[in-house]
Amino acid sequence: EVQLVQSGAEVKKPGESLKISCKGSGYSFTSYWIGWVRQMPGKGLEWMGIIYPGDSDTRYSPSFQGQVTISADKSISTAYLQWSSLKASDTAMYYCARLNGVVPYYFDYWGQGTLVTVSS
Amino acid sequence: EIVLTQSPGTLSLSPGERATLSCRASQSVSSSYLAWYQQKPGQAPRLLIYGASSRATGIPDRFSGSGSGTDFTLTISRLEPEDFAVYYCQQYGSSPGITFGQGTRLEIK
Numbered sequence: 001e002v003q004l005v006q007s008g009a010e011v012k013k014p015g016e017s018l019k020i021s022c023k024g025s026g027y028s029f030t031s032y033w034i035g036w037v038r039q040m041p042g043k044g045l046e047w048m049g050i051i052y053p054g055d056s057d058t059r060y061s062p063s064f065q066g067q068v069t070i071s072a073d074k075s076i077s078t079a080y081l082q083w084s085s086l087k088a089s090d091t092a093m094y095y096c097a098r099l100n101g102v103v104p105y106y107f108d109y110w111g112q113g114t115l116v117t118v119s120s
Numbered sequence: 121e122i123v124l125t126q127s128p129g130t131l132s133l134s135p136g137e138r139a140t141l142s143c144r145a146s147q148s149v150s151s152s153y154l155a156w157y158q159q160k161p162g163q164a165p166r167l168l169i170y171g172a173s174s175r176a177t178g179i180p181d182r183f184s185g186s187g188s189g190t191d192f193t194l195t196i197s198r199l200e201p202e203d204f205a206v207y208y209c210q211q212y213g214s215s216p217g218i219t220f221g222q223g224t225r226l227e228i229k
């Protein structure tokens with residue numbers, strides 16, 4: 001069974017750093033792209049970026065380039081999303097999801113989400 | 121950048137009725153790289169349709185997708201109580217790569 005299990009909720013202060021995780025199981029982690037999707041409170045879905053754990057090839061949405069860093073450790077089947085300096089506007093639910101397709105373009109499995117709250 | 125516009129923003133229907141949700145792209149979506157997702161409150165999105173018209177594993181056949189180019193439709197033939205949720209379309213293109221529509225909320229009338 002394919003599963004993506006994300007790390008737990010975080011409460012941080014503005015300016016702090018954070019790294020959240022997404023552990024894949026039940027499939028070949030190095031053979032599928034993993035994406036990150038933001039959902040701000042009461043809002044829609046926003047694609048942030050994707051990574052191919054096999055070779056760490058990473059692509060960012062222009063809206064998030066330079067704002068976050070996506071990485072992966074294939075030895076433990078885990079992808080990461082990190083911030084060096086959080087802002088209150090980073091408060092959101094963050095989902096990881098597996099990309100599928102001959103040209104990988106649709107998210108077929110999703111993590112349960114990690115709620116990040118940034119408040120002073 | 122390809123922008124996806126979903127309509128209506130909110131759709132109010134009763135169980136048993138037919139729902140038609142629209143997703144219009146600002147430019148042609150290549151090779152029908154168009155997917156639909158359902159999201160219920162407090163849950164992660166769930167893949168319904170990919171390739172504009174292929175149902176994902178385990179999705180009931182009352183859900184169907186159609187369209188090509190710039191106009192796509194998700195149809196729910198007979199609404200069940202569990203179908204009331206928010207629906208998103210999503211496309212893949214050259215740049216910036218992946219975009220989502222703003223969502224259609226399907227609510228019980």
